[in-house]
Amino acid sequence: MDFRYVSNVISPEPQDRPHGAAARRGPFRVGERVQLTDERGRMNTITLTDGAAFHTHKGFLNHEELIGKSEGSIVANTTGQLYQALRPLLSDFVLSMPRGAAVVYPKDAGQIITMADIYPGARVVEAGVGSGALSISLLRAVGDQGYLHSFERREEFAAIARGNVETIFDGPHPAWQISLGDFQDEVVKAEAPGSVDRVVLDMLAPWECLDAVATVLAPGGVWINYVATVTQLSRTAEAIRADGRFTEPDAWESMVRGWHLEGLAVRPNHRMVAHTGFLLVTRKLADGVTSLALKRRPSKTEFSDEDLEAWTPGSVGERSVSDKKLRRAARDASATTQTRGHVAPAQPTVPRPAAEDSVQETDQAQNPDA
Template sequence: MSGVVKEGDQVLLVLDWRRKYLIKVKSGGELHTHKGVIRHDDIIGMPYGSVIKSSTGRLFHVAKPRLIDFIEKFSRPTQIIYPKDAGQIIMYADIGPGSKVVEAGTGSGALTAVLASIVRPDGHVYSYEVNERFLREAKKNLERVGLLSYVTLKLKDVTLGIDERDVDAVILDMPTPWLVVEHARNALKGSGFFVSFNPTLNQVSKTIVKLRESGFFDIRVVEVFEREYQVDPVALRPRTLMIGHTGYILFARRGISQ
């Protein structure tokens, strides 16, 4: 990957921790912000990490965008999984290159994008969604980040069954995970992982009962808190506002009954 900005590159222009602009560099193009105009031609040829001055003299850093920068720009017909929760899911369900994962519901495709970026190039994500409009939006989002080829999007109610077999993990972000436990057991291979992200503990409780009945083991429930700090060396302290609640993550592993 080249270290300098080329025409056609996706570039992140960073003013500060809150104000970041994702652009596709095009000769003759301009970015208009409240802090002045930046001409794309002035960025072409600059090494990543450089500073560019806007028409009003404000300084922007020129950076390579991360997956999270693209996800933040996704069209979002649904609530999406936050990075703090996605990170836990990846680690504790042992998702890696080559993993075969079933996911439901697709929603805006945020978690789908994270999973696809991890399982590529040889793994695959099969993502179930009941809402046709959400599925269309997710498809566009995944296409934009170049991850669609690692995903099969399915317009299907996951409570009616999972078509795939020998999968490494079944990851749910939908309202009735307890109705999917039996299907997950049939789809998972060996001691594969069941994961469910739930906004309420009532959902978790119902699902735990089903998981126990179905022989799942190593059942864990976690809630992840993330506190961001204001970066000021003489007043280093947490930011005043934080996200109070996203959801509980339930993990379990498939067991074979005696």
């Protein structure tokens, strides 16, 4: 029997580990993603496959050199180039995984989990799944006994998200459900009034979901929005204030700056992850209660028809993604789980992409400014 030390007391290793935990331990296996770091600090992520190799202009490394080795091993390619091999952390995986839409950066996902108080066992709904980066963080927070219902308008994005979620959790997650359709229409059909603890929206026009959120969110529940522009932030905040069923909204952004550490040369890095989006949070009041009118100094807060026009989703804009790129991302996202031999359960709302005849290696250099 395996034992571990907890507070100086020996206790047996639990038999029922959280979903996906076993895949994070032990030697490297076929189908796993491995992060290779060379002697200059450059990182590449590969998917271990029988008979495959990782090629660069400085030679190639056979995957068999990694399969069965312990995490943290150092291996050499055919020309002696050394690589440090580790499993990608969640932050690494998010930046290197196949994507069809822009991902929620780890710095914002961490803020969402903490400031929205996403806890184990919580019932959470989200909209705007994109490539599944935030869904992964939410599933880790709610745990196997929690509940996450994700809504996505585009079938291609849902397929990519499912592949990425099943890759990092080594199969389908028991707490996750994903549905196609507009959030404001579908969530009121799927969730009972007042049954949801947290609502997380990453979309162009969250103000259009006011009634839906107010219907399904429990009194005291948290509603957090991720928006990219000041115009979206402004209109969402004003809509929440005018509605009266929520507390005064609070908004912020976070910026992350790394530091260069080399002997006495300790200084901020020249590059940083600056603005990615704004977070706006509010809470649902009890039924029949109207929010407090906060006392403010007189100021010009009225807006004109021209201001309203600037608040439309069309004015905010959205970068289009080609169908070809989406199909490729969906194939890449599902490749790892197919290599490991997992078969996803039937999902009537979103068809799973067809399996590939062979698994293609995904060698993607990680760029924190991508």
